[in-house]
Amino acid sequence: MVREEPHPAMDPVREILEMHERDLGELLQVLIEVQHALHCVPDEAVALISDHLRVTRGHIRGVIGFYSFLSDTYLGEYVVYISDNITDRMLGSDGLAIYLCNRLGVTLGKTRADGRASVHFTSCTGMCDQGPAALVNGLPLTRLTRVRMDEIAKLINARTPVDQWPAEYFRVEDNFRRSDVMFRRTPEPGAALKAAMRRGGDETLKDIQYEEAVDPSSGHAWRRGADETLKELYRSDLRGRGGAGFKAAIKWETCRDISAPERYVVCNADEGEPGTFKDRVLLTSYTDMVFEGMTLCGYVVGSSRGILYIRQEYWYLRPHLEAVLARRRDSALLGRNILGTGFAFDIDIHWGAGAYICGMESALIESLEGRRGKPRKRWPLPVVAGLNNRPTVVNNVETFAAAAMIALKGGAWFAGHGTTHSSGTKLFCVSGDCDRPGIYEYPFGVSVREVLRDCGGLEAQAVQISGPSGTTITRLEFDRILAFEDLSTVGTFMVFGPTRDMFDVVRNFTHFFRHESCGLCTPCRVGTSLLASLVDKVAAGKGSPMDVEQVQKISQIMKTTAHCGLGQTAPNHLLDSLVKFRGDWDKRMVTTEFVPAFDLDAALGEARALTGRDDALAHL
Amino acid sequence: MSPDIRKTFHLDGVEIPFREGQTVFDAAMAAGIYIPHLCHNPDFEPHSSCRLCTVIVNGRPFASCTQPAVAGQDVKSDTPELNDMRRSLTEMLLVEGNHYCPACEKSGNCRLQATAYALGVQYNHYPQFFPHRDVDASHPEIILDRDRCILCGLCVRISRRVDRKNVFAMTGRGITTTIVIDSPSGLLVDSRVSRDDEAVQHCPVGALMMKGEAFKVPIGERRYDTSPISEDSVAKFQAREVRLHG
Structure with a gap:
């Protein structure tokens, strides 16, 4: 093996690698840290990482190429990503992006010649209720205006470190506008965990020996508590809040009942559906509830390891999340001996990188x-063979x-809210054309009209339910x-x-x-591109009825043959729009x-560029 | 139940026997029924990415190359709707890359071309993408022409599982997905690839080829010049069945 010469610029990479185990599962985390340190992952870093993690350079380059927030070329000292969700656009984000580019003297997507800065678009950053939004060196900028962009350009040109920028620029509000029974207090x-453990019949939870406790046949109160808690979960009829609505109790029980050395x-805090931001608010202000739910799941299914997979747009929450985890360890709510029962469970944070x-x-x-985020074959399900091929419960933050x-309160209490097939309450992320955008908690079964009335959006001509992959609803x-x-949803509610x-x-x-198709299967990889070109063609005033037929046909092919939900749901909004x-x-x-x-004429553009001509005779 | 009673399912109304653990695809091909496919090579694990082998199982679409056969299920494959979708998927692959059949050394041995013929592709209904993709001609014996790659992932899978070299990987995402080479320079010549690697033998198209061999067999006498891909695939599959299972 050829050894690379020591490269002083690579010292931060060596320091990062020292902090990580030699495990492929660490790869994405290492790459993210290197990207944050160097604002790119150069070939020299790839070589070092390849040596340390014993993974090929080809694999590493494949991972870098897959995630939007990783780059093999230098992005500059200041990297600005403008949120490109429709709600940001409605607040003027595209104009602001061009404005900032002009102020900085950069071309969109290209690093300035002096290496100072670059400006890019990125998919929704989850600040739809306080946009237009952006990220600068990983931190969220909210409520952007031209004046703010002027100030930002000045700070960048003066090389003022981001941590010395006014805190006001980075202020993120919860905007929790309506709470119901779940998020009132x-x-x-620890209250929920204690309640769960006490369900086994032991009110005191004292004198529980670990060996006794883990043996399910012992019927000890501690183990019985887990079984009783699962029954409560069944009674609650809780369905997954990520949108698909799979019953949580079935998932947990399946995971528990599969024989495996580890589970x-x-x-899932990836929250990438444009217009969705409830997980951000939950992880900001209801952090303990989320971690407690995970710990509870570990208790019920017999797992000792939890992982929070969170999108990098929420990187700014890192100190807060780490602090809450540390506090929970200090209060015996995480760690090797939870609440003195000998139950061991801990939570790691794993960051996404823009996908x-x-x-x-x-x-x-x-x-x-540590791989490209490519959906697996349909079988086996992750609950049977998930992470490292072990049974894995994946649930949404809200679940x-x-x-x-x-x-804490029992399954019957929960099932007493909502509708017959949708128990409990749901968080809705309201954004777009309304007076009071933010988070609204309602029992399931609330009408679109009621939400619109409460948020001050009754004038709307349409609401997009559950994001671009969801359903477009008209006034009728x-x-x-x-x-x-009726309308199943992850909670996204964009008002037009x-x-x-x-x-x-x-x-x-x-x-x-x-932009987000993973590229694995033909219908989604090529279909999403064809659809975008057809829509652009119509936008350019060159559309014809044949193009509409083509849109419908490609949509149908994607819905039938795409490998996963992304490709199958990507055309929904187009089909809705063509009807409504x-x-x-x-x-x-x-x-x-x-x-x-x-x-x-457009095809001659390349020839014009090569010859440096753009006169009338060089056009048709 | 007696072990003699073989389990069966229905494929387009025909009763198809299967062994426990067999996929719908394998059972159909063993029974002599061709299901169009591009990313799958029965000698290697399935990938279910080209989606040509999509069938309707009990009313729902699944990729037959990964769908386990279940006794009594009703499978539809040779229907006008599915064949139309397969034709469109093939057209999508044809416009996504730069495929110039008349000038391509692989012509006649190319599964994309042969499948297009089998499905009756007359012309592309979609605009050409004309992508700019790198050709890697650095290796003395092997050439990688990314223009013709259909991202079936066979070279990636075979190099990992069979050759145990991991020479090939995918990079990019969505429509910018391409093959990347594991070597310091990113070029084949600096990689551990060799002409004996299984990974370079099974490219279904003209993306990964041996240099100096392109015209050893003249056009007109090549595999799919002499028999259509449907017959060739089934015959090959059945010979393999006999070899492996008697």
Whole structure:
């Protein structure tokens, strides 16, 4: 093996590597830290990481290429990512991006010649209720304006370190506008765990010996508590809050009952669906509830290891999350001897690096294992063979918080709220054209109209439920209800006022899916690109009815043949729009005849660039 | 239940026997029924990425190359709707890369070309992407032309599982996904690849080829010039069945 010469610029990489075990599962975490330290992952770093983790350079380059926040080229001292969600755009983010580029003298996506800065677009940063938003060197900027962009450009040009910028720039609000039974009062840390353990019949929880406790046949109160808690979870009928609505109790029981030397509890905080930000608020202000729900899951299924997989857009929460974990360890709510029972469970934080697909549970597990976030084959399910091929419970942040409350207050209490098939309450992330954007908690079964009334958005012409992969609702449908029986949702609720052009929404969503398709399967990889080009063609006034037919056909192919939910749901918004907002398409159609997609003049652009010509004669 | 009674499922109304653990794809091919496919090579583990082998199992679509056969299930494969989708998926692959069949050394031995013929692809309904992709001709014996790659991942899987060299990997995401080489320079010549590697023998298209061998067999006498891919695939699969299971 050829040894690399020591490279002084690589000292930070060596320091980072010293902090990590020689395990492939550490790869993404190492790459993220290197990216933060050097603002790129150069070839020299790849070589060092390859040596340390004993993984090929090819694999490392493959991982760098997959995640949006990793780069093999230098991005500059200041790296700005402008949130490109439709709600940010409606607040003027695209104009602000161009404005900042002009102030800094950079081209979008290119690093300034002096290496000072670069400006990029990124998918939704989860600040939709306080946009336009951006990230600078990993930290969130909210409520951006032209004035703020002027100030930011000045700070960058003066090389003022980001930690010396005014704190106001980085202020993130919870905007918790309505709470119901679940998030009214936060329970004491540990209360839910104690309640769960006491369900076994031992009120005191004293004198429990670990050896006794872990033997399920002993029927000891401590073990019985876990079984009783699972029964409460069944009674609650809690369904996964990530959108799919799978019953949590079935997942937990399946995981518990598979014989395996180890099993895992994973909290999915990837929250990549544009317009979604409830997990950010839960991990900010209900952090204990989430960690307690995970610990409870470990107790019920017999796992000692929990992992919080969180999107990098929330990197600023790192000190807070670490502090809460440390406090819980100090109060025996995590660690080797939880509440003196001998139950051992701890939680690690694992960061994502900018990939919507990693919200899909099997892709998330691939990412945890240090690979490209590519969804796995349908079978086996992660609950049977997930992380490291062990049984793995993957639940949403909100699901774990709900599980903690169920342990505390009982399944019947929980099932007493909501509807027949959607028990409990749900958090809704309201953004867009309304007076009071933010987080709203309602029992399942609330109507779209009621949410609109409360947030001051009754004027809306449309609401996008559950993000770009969800459903577009028009005024005629505002009495539909938010529940698994009708509109199932991760909680995203984007409001579009009466003057919005709904075609702009379609275009934004179409581009989002092209950017986020993982590239594994043909229909999604090529289909999302074809759809984006077709929509762009219509936007350019060159659309024809044949293009609309093509959109419908490609959509159908994707829905039927795509490998995973991303590709299967990516065309939903287009099909909705073609039925419900056809006028916004038709007004762009200048002809009823076919217009070719091939643009001869545009195709000559490369030749013009090569010859340095742009005069009239160089055009058609 | 007597072990003599073989389990079966229905494929387009025909009763298909299967062994425990067999996929829908394997059982169908063993029974002589061709299901179009590109990313799958029965000698290696399935990948279910090209999606051509999608079938409808009890009313729901699944990739047959990874879907376990279950007794009594109703499978539909040779339907106008599915064949139309397969044709479109093939067209998608044809426009995504730069495929110039008349000038390609692989013509006649190319599974993409042969599958397009089998499905009746007449022309591309989609605009060409004309991507800019790197050609790696650095190696004295092997050439990697990314223009013709359909991202089936066979070279990646075989190099990892069979050759145990991990020469190939995927990088990029979505439409920018490409093959990357494990070597300091990122070039094949600096990698551990060799002409004897299984990974370089099974490329279904003209992306990974041996230098100096392109025209040893003249066009017109090549594999799919002499028999259609449907017959060739089934015959090959059945010979393999006999070899492995008697």
